[in-house]
Amino acid sequence: xxxxxxxxxxxxxxxxxxxxxxxxxxxxxxxxxxxxxxxxxxxxxxxxxxxxxxxxxxxxxxxxxxxxxxxxxxxxxxxxxxxxxxxxxxxxxxxxxxxxxxxxxxxxxxxxxxxxxxxxxxxxxxxxxxxxxxxxxxxxxxxxxxxxxxxxxxxxxxxxxxxxxxxxxxxxxxxxxxxxxxxxxxxxxxxxxxxxxxxxxxxxxxxxxxxxxxxxxxxxxxxxxxxxxxxxxxxxxxxxxxxxxxxxxxxxxxxxxxxxxxxxxxxxxxxxxxxxxxxxxxxx
Amino acid sequence: xxxxxxxxxxxxxxxxxxxxxxxxxxxxxxxxxxxxxxxxxxxxxxxxxxxxxxxxxxxxxxxxxxxxxxxxxxxxxxxxxxxxxxxxxxxxxxxxxxxxxxxxxxxxxxxxxxxxxxxxxxxxxxxxxxxxxxxxxxxxxxxxxxxxxxxxxxxxxxxxxxxxxxxxxxxxxxxxxxxxxxxxxxxxxxxxxxxxxxxxxxxxxxxxxxxxxxxxxxxxxxxxxxxxxxxxxxxxxxxxxxxxxxxxxxxxxxxxxxxxxxxxxxxxxxxxxxxxxxxxxxxxxxxxxxxxxxxxxxxxxxxxxxxxxxxxxxxxxxxxxxxxxxxxxxxxxxx
Numbered sequence: 001x002x003x004x005x006x007x008x009x010x011x012x013x014x015x016x017x018x019x020x021x022x023x024x025x026x027x028x029x030x031x032x033x034x035x036x037x038x039x040x041x042x043x044x045x046x047x048x049x050x051x052x053x054x055x056x057x058x059x060x061x062x063x064x065x066x067x068x069x070x071x072x073x074x075x076x077x078x079x080x081x082x083x084x085x086x087x088x089x090x091x092x093x094x095x096x097x098x099x100x101x102x103x104x105x106x107x108x109x110x111x112x113x114x115x116x117x118x119x120x121x122x123x124x125x126x127x128x129x130x131x132x133x134x135x136x137x138x139x140x141x142x143x144x145x146x147x148x149x150x151x152x153x154x155x156x157x158x159x160x161x162x163x164x165x166x167x168x169x170x171x172x173x174x175x176x177x178x179x180x181x182x183x184x185x186x187x188x189x190x191x192x193x194x195x196x197x198x199x200x201x202x203x204x205x206x207x208x209x210x211x212x213x214x215x216x217x218x219x220x221x222x223x224x225x226x227x228x229x230x231x232x233x234x235x236x237x238x239x240x241x242x243x244x245x246x247x248x249x250x251x252x253x254x255x256x257x258x259x260x261x262x263x264x265x266x267x268x269x270x271x272x273x274x275x276x277x278x279x280x281x282x283x284x
Numbered sequence: 285x286x287x288x289x290x291x292x293x294x295x296x297x298x299x300x301x302x303x304x305x306x307x308x309x310x311x312x313x314x315x316x317x318x319x320x321x322x323x324x325x326x327x328x329x330x331x332x333x334x335x336x337x338x339x340x341x342x343x344x345x346x347x348x349x350x351x352x353x354x355x356x357x358x359x360x361x362x363x364x365x366x367x368x369x370x371x372x373x374x375x376x377x378x379x380x381x382x383x384x385x386x387x388x389x390x391x392x393x394x395x396x397x398x399x400x401x402x403x404x405x406x407x408x409x410x411x412x413x414x415x416x417x418x419x420x421x422x423x424x425x426x427x428x429x430x431x432x433x434x435x436x437x438x439x440x441x442x443x444x445x446x447x448x449x450x451x452x453x454x455x456x457x458x459x460x461x462x463x464x465x466x467x468x469x470x471x472x473x474x475x476x477x478x479x480x481x482x483x484x485x486x487x488x489x490x491x492x493x494x495x496x497x498x499x500x501x502x503x504x505x506x507x508x509x510x511x512x513x514x515x516x517x518x519x520x521x522x523x524x525x526x527x528x529x530x531x532x533x534x535x536x537x538x539x540x541x542x543x544x545x546x547x548x549x550x551x552x553x554x555x556x557x558x559x560x561x562x563x564x565x566x567x568x569x570x571x572x573x574x575x576x577x578x579x580x581x582x583x584x585x586x587x588x589x590x591x592x593x594x595x596x597x598x599x600x601x602x603x604x605x606x607x608x609x610x611x612x613x614x615x616x617x618x619x
Contacts, residue, residue, distance in 0.1 A: 162339075
């Protein structure tokens with residue numbers, strides 16, 4: 001295909017590079033554009049061939065209609081769905097950062113008998129995708145359906161997060177901690193006062209990967225939630241789009257509201273997103 | 285008293301490590317005891333316990349339980365006690381004329397999905413990564429564009445594409461095809477027609493996921509030393525030869541990882557299929573996946589035993605893929 005150096009790049013080639021990238025970026029952005037434009041248009045003009053892209057008759061009516069129609073006990077409340085998703089993401093991310101980093105520290109820096117066996121177990125459990133435990137979990141916790149805590153609890157401890165922290169902690173030179181230990185700091189103090197502040201990149205990338213996964217979480221809520229009062233936002237999106245007769249403008253407005261929080265996080269913490277994903281490949 | 289000198293010398297101590305306050309002689313009383321004064325084992329165990337307990341409770345035990353349940357005839361809400369079934373659930377899944385149909389179809393669908401998505405998505409991700417791996421202005425902006433769909437929840441991706449692929453001439457894609465073919469094409473029912481339903485799922489899944497693989501491959505590409513390309517250019521290697529002899533060997537490990545990741549993800553497909561069957565008129569038979577089958581079996585039919593057997597088969601496929609990847613990687617590490 002093409003070289004990866006910038007050494008022999010003529011102005012013509014540079015122009016071609018930009019042209020190819022622009023066309024591809026445009027194609028990639030089309031569905032996103034459609035989402036945003038469509039959410040602002042009257043519903044009968046959304047599904048209307050190519051003119052669905054045209055920014056005509058723009059208004060925020062669809063947004064107010066979504067908020068108005070999801071505003072009673074029987075349908076559930078939009079802001080409640082949103083709040084539940086935010087709460088679950090908050091609990092899973094902060095809880096996960098806490099327990100998984102702590103475990104990784106205990107498994108990488110403190111020496112104890114059985115440590116290697118436990119770490120091997122973590123590595124093995126990393127191979128088990130959530131999908132392969134969803135059915136037995138659904139059976140085991142069937143009497144806990146429609147409770148909030150069961151939506152969060154299974155995702156706090158995460159073998160892959162432990163692994164990511166473990167990899168990072170091992171790259172820190174031990175001399176720093178040894179110095180602290182000589183000064184009399186115990187392992188807890190060493191961890192929280194010295195190791196955690198030094199590991200911001202690891203915390204950021206684990207937090208972002210966890211948030212991303214949790215925000216879109218769908219399979220587990222499908223199994224565990226039937227009551228609108230504990231329904232997270234992506235599941236409600238599925239319910240909302242399936243209602244008859246369909247209202248496409250409102251569906252897209254709902255979609256914008258669903259993606260906005262994660263899009264905002266993405267815009268501001270883009271670097272960490274990309275690094276977090278890239279670091280997940282260190283595995284190999 | 286601040287932490288000792290080596291800390292400041294260390295490259296990682298960009299921000300000064302917070303001071304460790306007054307040295308309090310720890311455990312002065314216990315010293316007399318013969319117990320090892322290093323109590324790291326206790327702290328290590330305590331620190332690991334919450335996460336490890338969570339993993340055992342929510343991964344290890346349920347997984348073992350899935351295997352056990354798959355040997356029983358157990359139904360949710362049934363007044364009858366579960367009965368031991370041996371391998372009957374597996375026999376039914378694979379050979380029972382009434383029950384094996386949907387399951388085998390699901391396996392076939394997943395396989396089709398994987399066979400198309402793994403090479404296409406990997407190649408596309410590699411192409412994008414190569415395009416982005418150059419010193420151009422605004423390269424970060426382009427990277428964001430390709431990566432953006434990754435942050436979209438799959439339920440939303442399904443809904444957007446449901447409108448793009450809508451049947452009749454109202455759908456965006458049909459309308460576009462109609463325009464470029466002077467009215468000869470168009471008016472296809474992309475999601476509902478068994479011939480195009482899986483292709484539709486494949487396209488929207490690649491759109492959503494390719495940025496993820498692209499970023500991983502880009503990180504791999506950036507680790508190839510630039511001197512290798514300079515040397516290749518001195519040797520008058522063409523662009524294809526550079527790709528073949530510098531780029532590909534340089535990212536082999538990353539590429540294998542990406543292929544494995546994509547194939548495992550291909551077998552986990554669920555959200556988009558569920559959403560589109562639920563409200564988008566998606567052809568169920570042509571797109572049901574193994575996970576979709578497991579969920580409907582457990583949830584709609586309350587047949588936990590059979591759903592567990594499907595889960596176990598799913599897990600075996602994932603493990604097999606992982607083992608194959610290990611096989612492929614190993615010879616690379618030795619040379």
